[in-house]
Amino acid sequence: MLFGTAAIGAGAFLTACTSNEPAKKEPAANEQPASADKPGKPVTIGFAGPQADHGWLNAINENAKSRAETYSDVTLDITEGSNDTAAQIGQVETLINKKVDVLVILPADGKALTQVGLKAMRAGIPVINLDRIFASPQAYRCWIGGDNYGMGLNAGNYIGEKLKDKPDAKVIELSGPDSLELTQQRTKGFDDALKNYPNIKKVARQAADFTVESGQAKMAQLLQAQSSFDALWNHDDDQGVGALRAIDQAGRDGFLMVGGAGAKAAMDAIKADNGVLKATVLYPPIMAASAIDLARALGQSKGVSGLSGLEIPAQVTLFSAVVDKTNIDDYLPQGFS
Known part of the structure:
Protein backbone atom coordinates (compact mmCIF):
# COMPACT_ATOMS: atom_id res chain seq x y z
CA MET A 1 0.00 0.00 0.00
CA ASP A 147 -2.68 -2.66 -7.56
CA ASN A 148 -3.43 -5.16 -10.33
CA TYR A 149 0.11 -5.17 -11.71
CA GLY A 150 1.46 -5.58 -8.19
CA MET A 151 -0.97 -8.41 -7.58
CA GLY A 152 0.47 -10.40 -10.48
CA LEU A 153 4.01 -9.38 -9.60
CA ASN A 154 3.69 -10.57 -6.01
CA ALA A 155 2.05 -13.83 -7.08
CA GLY A 156 4.90 -14.45 -9.52
CA ASN A 157 7.58 -13.65 -6.97
CA TYR A 158 5.96 -15.92 -4.38
CA ILE A 159 5.81 -18.82 -6.83
CA GLY A 160 9.30 -18.01 -8.06
CA GLU A 161 10.77 -18.24 -4.58
CA LYS A 162 9.02 -21.55 -3.96
CA LEU A 163 10.32 -23.04 -7.21
CA LYS A 164 13.68 -21.30 -7.58
CA ASP A 165 15.65 -24.47 -6.86
CA LYS A 166 13.56 -26.74 -9.11
CA PRO A 167 15.04 -27.31 -12.58
CA ASP A 168 12.67 -26.84 -15.53
CA ALA A 169 9.73 -25.82 -13.34
CA LYS A 170 6.40 -25.31 -15.11
CA VAL A 171 3.61 -22.93 -14.14
CA ILE A 172 0.14 -22.32 -15.55
CA GLU A 173 -2.22 -19.36 -15.24
CA LEU A 174 -6.00 -19.12 -14.83
CA SER A 175 -6.76 -15.47 -15.54
CA GLY A 176 -9.82 -13.27 -15.55
CA PRO A 177 -11.50 -11.99 -18.73
CA ASP A 178 -8.95 -10.75 -21.24
CA SER A 179 -11.29 -7.89 -22.18
CA LEU A 180 -10.55 -6.26 -18.82
CA GLU A 181 -7.47 -4.08 -18.41
CA LEU A 182 -7.07 -5.35 -14.85
CA THR A 183 -6.62 -8.89 -16.18
CA GLN A 184 -3.96 -7.71 -18.60
CA GLN A 185 -2.15 -5.91 -15.77
CA ARG A 186 -2.24 -8.96 -13.50
CA THR A 187 -0.83 -11.15 -16.25
CA LYS A 188 1.90 -8.64 -17.10
CA GLY A 189 2.96 -8.40 -13.46
CA PHE A 190 3.09 -12.17 -13.21
CA ASP A 191 5.11 -12.53 -16.41
CA ASP A 192 7.53 -9.79 -15.36
CA ALA A 193 8.14 -11.52 -12.01
CA LEU A 194 8.88 -14.85 -13.71
CA LYS A 195 11.61 -13.17 -15.78
CA ASN A 196 13.68 -13.19 -12.60
CA TYR A 197 13.53 -17.00 -12.45
CA PRO A 198 15.06 -18.47 -15.61
CA ASN A 199 14.36 -22.03 -14.42
CA ILE A 200 10.59 -21.40 -14.54
CA LYS A 201 8.47 -21.45 -17.69
CA LYS A 202 4.79 -20.58 -18.06
CA VAL A 203 3.45 -23.38 -20.23
CA ALA A 204 -0.29 -22.61 -20.42
CA ARG A 205 -2.90 -19.93 -19.75
CA GLN A 206 -6.69 -19.88 -19.83
CA ALA A 207 -9.01 -16.90 -19.34
CA ALA A 208 -12.06 -17.44 -17.13
CA ASP A 209 -14.85 -15.01 -16.19
CA PHE A 210 -14.50 -14.52 -12.42
CA THR A 211 -17.28 -17.07 -11.83
CA VAL A 212 -17.28 -20.48 -10.16
CA GLU A 213 -18.61 -22.14 -13.32
CA SER A 214 -16.02 -20.61 -15.64
CA GLY A 215 -13.25 -21.40 -13.19
CA GLN A 216 -14.24 -25.05 -13.11
CA ALA A 217 -14.59 -25.34 -16.89
CA LYS A 218 -11.33 -23.56 -17.77
CA MET A 219 -9.37 -25.37 -15.07
CA ALA A 220 -10.61 -28.69 -16.41
CA GLN A 221 -9.23 -27.72 -19.82
CA LEU A 222 -5.88 -26.79 -18.33
CA LEU A 223 -5.65 -30.08 -16.44
CA GLN A 224 -6.49 -32.06 -19.53
CA ALA A 225 -3.84 -30.26 -21.58
CA GLN A 226 -1.10 -30.33 -18.93
CA SER A 227 -0.15 -33.74 -17.54
CA SER A 228 2.11 -32.14 -14.96
CA PHE A 229 3.06 -28.71 -13.68
CA ASP A 230 4.46 -27.20 -10.50
CA ALA A 231 2.34 -24.12 -9.77
CA LEU A 232 -0.93 -22.44 -10.68
CA TRP A 233 -1.68 -18.69 -10.46
CA ASN A 234 -5.43 -18.06 -10.32
CA HIS A 235 -6.50 -14.42 -10.58
CA ASP A 236 -9.69 -14.64 -8.52
CA ASP A 237 -10.76 -16.63 -5.46
CA ASP A 238 -14.40 -16.85 -6.61
CA GLN A 239 -13.44 -18.61 -9.83
CA GLY A 240 -10.89 -20.47 -7.71
CA VAL A 241 -13.76 -22.34 -6.02
CA GLY A 242 -14.56 -23.83 -9.41
CA ALA A 243 -10.89 -24.44 -10.17
CA LEU A 244 -10.50 -26.43 -6.95
CA ARG A 245 -13.56 -28.50 -7.85
CA ALA A 246 -11.99 -29.41 -11.18
CA ILE A 247 -8.71 -30.27 -9.46
CA ASP A 248 -10.50 -32.52 -6.95
CA GLN A 249 -12.53 -34.22 -9.67
CA ALA A 250 -9.37 -34.93 -11.64
CA GLY A 251 -7.59 -36.22 -8.55
CA ARG A 252 -4.63 -33.95 -9.22
CA ASP A 253 -2.07 -32.69 -6.73
CA GLY A 254 1.70 -32.29 -6.59
CA PHE A 255 1.63 -28.54 -7.31
CA LEU A 256 0.98 -25.34 -5.38
CA MET A 257 -1.86 -22.94 -6.15
CA VAL A 258 -1.89 -19.20 -5.50
CA GLY A 259 -5.24 -17.41 -5.59
CA GLY A 260 -6.27 -13.79 -5.76
CA ALA A 261 -8.42 -11.26 -3.86
CA GLY A 262 -8.63 -12.76 -0.36
CA ALA A 263 -11.96 -14.59 -0.02
CA LYS A 264 -12.66 -16.19 3.36
CA ALA A 265 -13.09 -19.62 1.77
CA ALA A 266 -9.61 -19.34 0.29
CA MET A 267 -8.13 -18.19 3.58
CA ASP A 268 -9.82 -21.04 5.44
CA ALA A 269 -8.28 -23.50 2.97
CA ILE A 270 -4.86 -21.91 3.38
CA LYS A 271 -5.12 -22.15 7.16
CA ALA A 272 -6.23 -25.81 6.97
CA ASP A 273 -3.20 -26.49 4.72
CA ASN A 274 -4.58 -29.78 3.46
CA GLY A 275 -4.80 -29.07 -0.26
CA VAL A 276 -3.03 -27.45 -3.19
CA LEU A 277 -4.10 -23.89 -2.32
CA LYS A 278 -1.17 -22.42 -0.40
CA ALA A 279 -1.57 -18.64 -0.75
CA THR A 280 -3.76 -15.81 -2.00
CA VAL A 281 -2.72 -12.33 -3.09
CA LEU A 282 -4.98 -9.66 -1.62
CA TYR A 283 -7.08 -7.20 -3.59
Whole structure:
Protein backbone atom coordinates (compact mmCIF):
# COMPACT_ATOMS: atom_id res chain seq x y z
CA MET A 1 0.00 0.00 0.00
CA LEU A 2 0.96 3.60 -0.54
CA PHE A 3 1.09 4.20 3.22
CA GLY A 4 2.28 0.87 4.59
CA THR A 5 3.53 -2.63 4.01
CA ALA A 6 0.30 -4.54 4.61
CA ALA A 7 -3.09 -4.30 2.95
CA ILE A 8 -4.76 -3.64 6.27
CA GLY A 9 -2.69 -0.49 6.56
CA ALA A 10 -4.95 1.60 4.32
CA GLY A 11 -8.06 0.89 6.31
CA ALA A 12 -6.33 1.41 9.64
CA PHE A 13 -4.48 4.47 8.42
CA LEU A 14 -7.53 6.20 7.01
CA THR A 15 -9.70 5.19 9.95
CA ALA A 16 -7.24 6.97 12.18
CA CYS A 17 -7.33 9.91 9.82
CA THR A 18 -10.98 10.61 10.54
CA SER A 19 -11.21 9.11 14.00
CA ASN A 20 -13.44 10.69 16.61
CA GLU A 21 -10.63 10.56 19.19
CA PRO A 22 -9.40 14.03 20.17
CA ALA A 23 -5.79 14.93 19.52
CA LYS A 24 -3.53 14.83 22.57
CA LYS A 25 -0.99 17.42 21.44
CA GLU A 26 -0.83 20.69 19.60
CA PRO A 27 -0.19 20.15 15.89
CA ALA A 28 2.93 21.42 14.22
CA ALA A 29 2.57 24.27 11.77
CA ASN A 30 2.44 21.95 8.76
CA GLU A 31 -0.07 19.47 10.28
CA GLN A 32 -3.82 19.39 9.94
CA PRO A 33 -5.42 21.05 13.02
CA ALA A 34 -6.54 18.74 15.82
CA SER A 35 -10.17 19.73 15.19
CA ALA A 36 -10.02 17.77 11.89
CA ASP A 37 -10.24 14.54 13.87
CA LYS A 38 -13.42 15.50 15.72
CA PRO A 39 -16.98 15.00 14.44
CA GLY A 40 -17.74 17.72 11.93
CA LYS A 41 -20.61 19.03 9.91
CA PRO A 42 -23.10 16.48 8.51
CA VAL A 43 -22.04 14.97 5.19
CA THR A 44 -24.22 13.07 2.74
CA ILE A 45 -22.19 10.64 0.65
CA GLY A 46 -23.73 9.18 -2.49
CA PHE A 47 -22.41 5.68 -3.16
CA ALA A 48 -22.82 4.09 -6.61
CA GLY A 49 -21.35 0.67 -7.25
CA PRO A 50 -21.97 -2.17 -9.67
CA GLN A 51 -24.31 -5.05 -8.98
CA ALA A 52 -23.01 -7.22 -6.13
CA ASP A 53 -23.08 -10.47 -8.10
CA HIS A 54 -19.58 -11.46 -7.00
CA GLY A 55 -18.10 -12.00 -3.55
CA TRP A 56 -15.63 -9.15 -3.87
CA LEU A 57 -18.24 -6.68 -5.12
CA ASN A 58 -20.60 -7.59 -2.30
CA ALA A 59 -17.74 -7.02 0.15
CA ILE A 60 -17.18 -3.58 -1.40
CA ASN A 61 -20.79 -2.62 -0.61
CA GLU A 62 -20.64 -4.05 2.90
CA ASN A 63 -17.39 -2.25 3.70
CA ALA A 64 -18.85 1.07 2.56
CA LYS A 65 -22.03 0.60 4.61
CA SER A 66 -20.21 -0.55 7.72
CA ARG A 67 -17.75 2.32 7.69
CA ALA A 68 -20.46 4.94 7.13
CA GLU A 69 -22.36 3.58 10.14
CA THR A 70 -19.40 4.31 12.39
CA TYR A 71 -19.78 8.06 11.79
CA SER A 72 -22.57 10.03 13.46
CA ASP A 73 -22.02 12.85 10.95
CA VAL A 74 -22.30 10.73 7.77
CA THR A 75 -25.43 9.78 5.83
CA LEU A 76 -24.88 7.21 3.08
CA ASP A 77 -27.21 7.36 0.08
CA ILE A 78 -26.47 4.08 -1.67
CA THR A 79 -27.84 3.01 -5.06
CA GLU A 80 -29.07 -0.47 -5.90
CA GLY A 81 -26.05 -1.11 -8.09
CA SER A 82 -26.02 -2.27 -11.68
CA ASN A 83 -23.70 -3.82 -14.24
CA ASP A 84 -25.66 -2.00 -16.95
CA THR A 85 -23.72 1.18 -17.65
CA ALA A 86 -26.78 3.15 -18.72
CA ALA A 87 -28.59 2.20 -15.52
CA GLN A 88 -25.60 3.15 -13.36
CA ILE A 89 -25.24 6.47 -15.15
CA GLY A 90 -28.90 7.14 -14.35
CA GLN A 91 -28.30 6.27 -10.69
CA VAL A 92 -25.35 8.66 -10.47
CA GLU A 93 -27.36 11.41 -12.15
CA THR A 94 -30.08 10.91 -9.53
CA LEU A 95 -27.50 11.38 -6.78
CA ILE A 96 -26.24 14.53 -8.52
CA ASN A 97 -29.79 15.89 -8.66
CA LYS A 98 -30.17 15.16 -4.94
CA LYS A 99 -27.13 17.43 -4.42
CA VAL A 100 -25.22 14.97 -2.24
CA ASP A 101 -22.06 16.44 -0.76
CA VAL A 102 -19.62 13.85 -2.15
CA LEU A 103 -19.89 10.94 -4.56
CA VAL A 104 -18.12 7.59 -4.26
CA ILE A 105 -18.36 5.68 -7.54
CA LEU A 106 -17.12 2.21 -8.42
CA PRO A 107 -18.04 2.20 -12.11
CA ALA A 108 -19.10 -0.96 -13.88
CA ASP A 109 -17.12 0.52 -16.79
CA GLY A 110 -14.72 3.35 -16.03
CA LYS A 111 -14.61 4.73 -19.56
CA ALA A 112 -18.38 4.63 -19.98
CA LEU A 113 -19.02 6.53 -16.74
CA THR A 114 -16.35 9.17 -17.26
CA GLN A 115 -18.81 11.76 -18.55
CA VAL A 116 -21.13 11.46 -15.56
CA GLY A 117 -18.09 11.77 -13.28
CA LEU A 118 -17.21 14.99 -15.10
CA LYS A 119 -20.81 16.16 -14.72
CA ALA A 120 -20.64 15.69 -10.95
CA MET A 121 -17.32 17.48 -10.64
CA ARG A 122 -18.60 20.41 -12.72
CA ALA A 123 -21.65 20.57 -10.48
CA GLY A 124 -19.36 21.09 -7.51
CA ILE A 125 -19.73 17.55 -6.14
CA PRO A 126 -16.29 15.99 -5.60
CA VAL A 127 -15.94 12.39 -6.73
CA ILE A 128 -13.99 9.56 -5.13
CA ASN A 129 -13.31 7.14 -7.99
CA LEU A 130 -13.14 3.66 -6.51
CA ASP A 131 -10.99 1.00 -8.19
CA ARG A 132 -12.07 1.00 -11.86
CA ILE A 133 -10.61 4.26 -13.04
CA PHE A 134 -12.31 6.90 -15.17
CA ALA A 135 -10.76 7.82 -18.52
CA SER A 136 -10.03 11.38 -17.40
CA PRO A 137 -8.50 12.59 -14.13
CA GLN A 138 -10.84 15.57 -14.39
CA ALA A 139 -13.72 13.19 -13.60
CA TYR A 140 -12.60 12.58 -10.02
CA ARG A 141 -10.95 14.34 -7.10
CA CYS A 142 -9.30 11.20 -5.73
CA TRP A 143 -8.79 7.67 -6.99
CA ILE A 144 -8.43 4.79 -4.53
CA GLY A 145 -8.01 1.20 -5.59
CA GLY A 146 -5.95 -1.94 -5.81
CA ASP A 147 -2.68 -2.66 -7.56
CA ASN A 148 -3.43 -5.16 -10.33
CA TYR A 149 0.11 -5.17 -11.71
CA GLY A 150 1.46 -5.58 -8.19
CA MET A 151 -0.97 -8.41 -7.58
CA GLY A 152 0.47 -10.40 -10.48
CA LEU A 153 4.01 -9.38 -9.60
CA ASN A 154 3.69 -10.57 -6.01
CA ALA A 155 2.05 -13.83 -7.08
CA GLY A 156 4.90 -14.45 -9.52
CA ASN A 157 7.58 -13.65 -6.97
CA TYR A 158 5.96 -15.92 -4.38
CA ILE A 159 5.81 -18.82 -6.83
CA GLY A 160 9.30 -18.01 -8.06
CA GLU A 161 10.77 -18.24 -4.58
CA LYS A 162 9.02 -21.55 -3.96
CA LEU A 163 10.32 -23.04 -7.21
CA LYS A 164 13.68 -21.30 -7.58
CA ASP A 165 15.65 -24.47 -6.86
CA LYS A 166 13.56 -26.74 -9.11
CA PRO A 167 15.04 -27.31 -12.58
CA ASP A 168 12.67 -26.84 -15.53
CA ALA A 169 9.73 -25.82 -13.34
CA LYS A 170 6.40 -25.31 -15.11
CA VAL A 171 3.61 -22.93 -14.14
CA ILE A 172 0.14 -22.32 -15.55
CA GLU A 173 -2.22 -19.36 -15.24
CA LEU A 174 -6.00 -19.12 -14.83
CA SER A 175 -6.76 -15.47 -15.54
CA GLY A 176 -9.82 -13.27 -15.55
CA PRO A 177 -11.50 -11.99 -18.73
CA ASP A 178 -8.95 -10.75 -21.24
CA SER A 179 -11.29 -7.89 -22.18
CA LEU A 180 -10.55 -6.26 -18.82
CA GLU A 181 -7.47 -4.08 -18.41
CA LEU A 182 -7.07 -5.35 -14.85
CA THR A 183 -6.62 -8.89 -16.18
CA GLN A 184 -3.96 -7.71 -18.60
CA GLN A 185 -2.15 -5.91 -15.77
CA ARG A 186 -2.24 -8.96 -13.50
CA THR A 187 -0.83 -11.15 -16.25
CA LYS A 188 1.90 -8.64 -17.10
CA GLY A 189 2.96 -8.40 -13.46
CA PHE A 190 3.09 -12.17 -13.21
CA ASP A 191 5.11 -12.53 -16.41
CA ASP A 192 7.53 -9.79 -15.36
CA ALA A 193 8.14 -11.52 -12.01
CA LEU A 194 8.88 -14.85 -13.71
CA LYS A 195 11.61 -13.17 -15.78
CA ASN A 196 13.68 -13.19 -12.60
CA TYR A 197 13.53 -17.00 -12.45
CA PRO A 198 15.06 -18.47 -15.61
CA ASN A 199 14.36 -22.03 -14.42
CA ILE A 200 10.59 -21.40 -14.54
CA LYS A 201 8.47 -21.45 -17.69
CA LYS A 202 4.79 -20.58 -18.06
CA VAL A 203 3.45 -23.38 -20.23
CA ALA A 204 -0.29 -22.61 -20.42
CA ARG A 205 -2.90 -19.93 -19.75
CA GLN A 206 -6.69 -19.88 -19.83
CA ALA A 207 -9.01 -16.90 -19.34
CA ALA A 208 -12.06 -17.44 -17.13
CA ASP A 209 -14.85 -15.01 -16.19
CA PHE A 210 -14.50 -14.52 -12.42
CA THR A 211 -17.28 -17.07 -11.83
CA VAL A 212 -17.28 -20.48 -10.16
CA GLU A 213 -18.61 -22.14 -13.32
CA SER A 214 -16.02 -20.61 -15.64
CA GLY A 215 -13.25 -21.40 -13.19
CA GLN A 216 -14.24 -25.05 -13.11
CA ALA A 217 -14.59 -25.34 -16.89
CA LYS A 218 -11.33 -23.56 -17.77
CA MET A 219 -9.37 -25.37 -15.07
CA ALA A 220 -10.61 -28.69 -16.41
CA GLN A 221 -9.23 -27.72 -19.82
CA LEU A 222 -5.88 -26.79 -18.33
CA LEU A 223 -5.65 -30.08 -16.44
CA GLN A 224 -6.49 -32.06 -19.53
CA ALA A 225 -3.84 -30.26 -21.58
CA GLN A 226 -1.10 -30.33 -18.93
CA SER A 227 -0.15 -33.74 -17.54
CA SER A 228 2.11 -32.14 -14.96
CA PHE A 229 3.06 -28.71 -13.68
CA ASP A 230 4.46 -27.20 -10.50
CA ALA A 231 2.34 -24.12 -9.77
CA LEU A 232 -0.93 -22.44 -10.68
CA TRP A 233 -1.68 -18.69 -10.46
CA ASN A 234 -5.43 -18.06 -10.32
CA HIS A 235 -6.50 -14.42 -10.58
CA ASP A 236 -9.69 -14.64 -8.52
CA ASP A 237 -10.76 -16.63 -5.46
CA ASP A 238 -14.40 -16.85 -6.61
CA GLN A 239 -13.44 -18.61 -9.83
CA GLY A 240 -10.89 -20.47 -7.71
CA VAL A 241 -13.76 -22.34 -6.02
CA GLY A 242 -14.56 -23.83 -9.41
CA ALA A 243 -10.89 -24.44 -10.17
CA LEU A 244 -10.50 -26.43 -6.95
CA ARG A 245 -13.56 -28.50 -7.85
CA ALA A 246 -11.99 -29.41 -11.18
CA ILE A 247 -8.71 -30.27 -9.46
CA ASP A 248 -10.50 -32.52 -6.95
CA GLN A 249 -12.53 -34.22 -9.67
CA ALA A 250 -9.37 -34.93 -11.64
CA GLY A 251 -7.59 -36.22 -8.55
CA ARG A 252 -4.63 -33.95 -9.22
CA ASP A 253 -2.07 -32.69 -6.73
CA GLY A 254 1.70 -32.29 -6.59
CA PHE A 255 1.63 -28.54 -7.31
CA LEU A 256 0.98 -25.34 -5.38
CA MET A 257 -1.86 -22.94 -6.15
CA VAL A 258 -1.89 -19.20 -5.50
CA GLY A 259 -5.24 -17.41 -5.59
CA GLY A 260 -6.27 -13.79 -5.76
CA ALA A 261 -8.42 -11.26 -3.86
CA GLY A 262 -8.63 -12.76 -0.36
CA ALA A 263 -11.96 -14.59 -0.02
CA LYS A 264 -12.66 -16.19 3.36
CA ALA A 265 -13.09 -19.62 1.77
CA ALA A 266 -9.61 -19.34 0.29
CA MET A 267 -8.13 -18.19 3.58
CA ASP A 268 -9.82 -21.04 5.44
CA ALA A 269 -8.28 -23.50 2.97
CA ILE A 270 -4.86 -21.91 3.38
CA LYS A 271 -5.12 -22.15 7.16
CA ALA A 272 -6.23 -25.81 6.97
CA ASP A 273 -3.20 -26.49 4.72
CA ASN A 274 -4.58 -29.78 3.46
CA GLY A 275 -4.80 -29.07 -0.26
CA VAL A 276 -3.03 -27.45 -3.19
CA LEU A 277 -4.10 -23.89 -2.32
CA LYS A 278 -1.17 -22.42 -0.40
CA ALA A 279 -1.57 -18.64 -0.75
CA THR A 280 -3.76 -15.81 -2.00
CA VAL A 281 -2.72 -12.33 -3.09
CA LEU A 282 -4.98 -9.66 -1.62
CA TYR A 283 -7.08 -7.20 -3.59
CA PRO A 284 -8.70 -5.85 -0.45
CA PRO A 285 -12.32 -4.62 -0.52
CA ILE A 286 -11.52 -2.49 2.54
CA MET A 287 -10.72 0.13 -0.10
CA ALA A 288 -14.45 0.98 0.03
CA ALA A 289 -14.23 1.78 3.75
CA SER A 290 -11.23 3.99 3.06
CA ALA A 291 -13.19 5.69 0.26
CA ILE A 292 -15.86 6.63 2.82
CA ASP A 293 -13.15 8.04 5.10
CA LEU A 294 -11.80 10.14 2.25
CA ALA A 295 -15.27 11.27 1.17
CA ARG A 296 -16.09 12.37 4.72
CA ALA A 297 -12.84 14.32 4.90
CA LEU A 298 -13.66 16.00 1.58
CA GLY A 299 -17.17 16.87 2.67
CA GLN A 300 -15.86 18.45 5.86
CA SER A 301 -12.94 20.21 4.14
CA LYS A 302 -10.38 18.24 6.11
CA GLY A 303 -7.03 16.85 5.19
CA VAL A 304 -5.72 13.48 6.25
CA SER A 305 -4.00 13.23 9.61
CA GLY A 306 -0.39 12.14 9.28
CA LEU A 307 0.05 13.98 5.98
CA SER A 308 1.06 17.61 5.67
CA GLY A 309 -1.40 19.94 4.05
CA LEU A 310 -5.11 20.60 4.13
CA GLU A 311 -6.15 18.29 1.29
CA ILE A 312 -6.66 14.56 0.87
CA PRO A 313 -4.33 12.74 -1.57
CA ALA A 314 -5.10 12.61 -5.28
CA GLN A 315 -4.44 8.86 -5.38
CA VAL A 316 -4.24 5.95 -2.94
CA THR A 317 -3.04 2.52 -4.11
CA LEU A 318 -3.48 -0.47 -1.83
CA PHE A 319 -0.71 -3.03 -1.49
CA SER A 320 -1.35 -6.61 -2.65
CA ALA A 321 -0.01 -8.61 0.26
CA VAL A 322 0.60 -12.35 -0.14
CA VAL A 323 -1.21 -14.36 2.53
CA ASP A 324 -0.02 -17.89 3.28
CA LYS A 325 0.18 -20.10 6.36
CA THR A 326 2.88 -17.90 7.90
CA ASN A 327 0.62 -14.84 8.24
CA ILE A 328 -2.90 -16.19 7.74
CA ASP A 329 -4.02 -15.34 11.29
CA ASP A 330 -3.24 -11.67 10.71
CA TYR A 331 -5.36 -11.44 7.57
CA LEU A 332 -8.14 -13.95 8.24
CA PRO A 333 -10.48 -11.29 9.71
CA GLN A 334 -10.37 -9.49 6.34
CA GLY A 335 -11.59 -12.52 4.37
CA PHE A 336 -14.87 -11.85 2.56
CA SER A 337 -17.69 -14.27 1.75
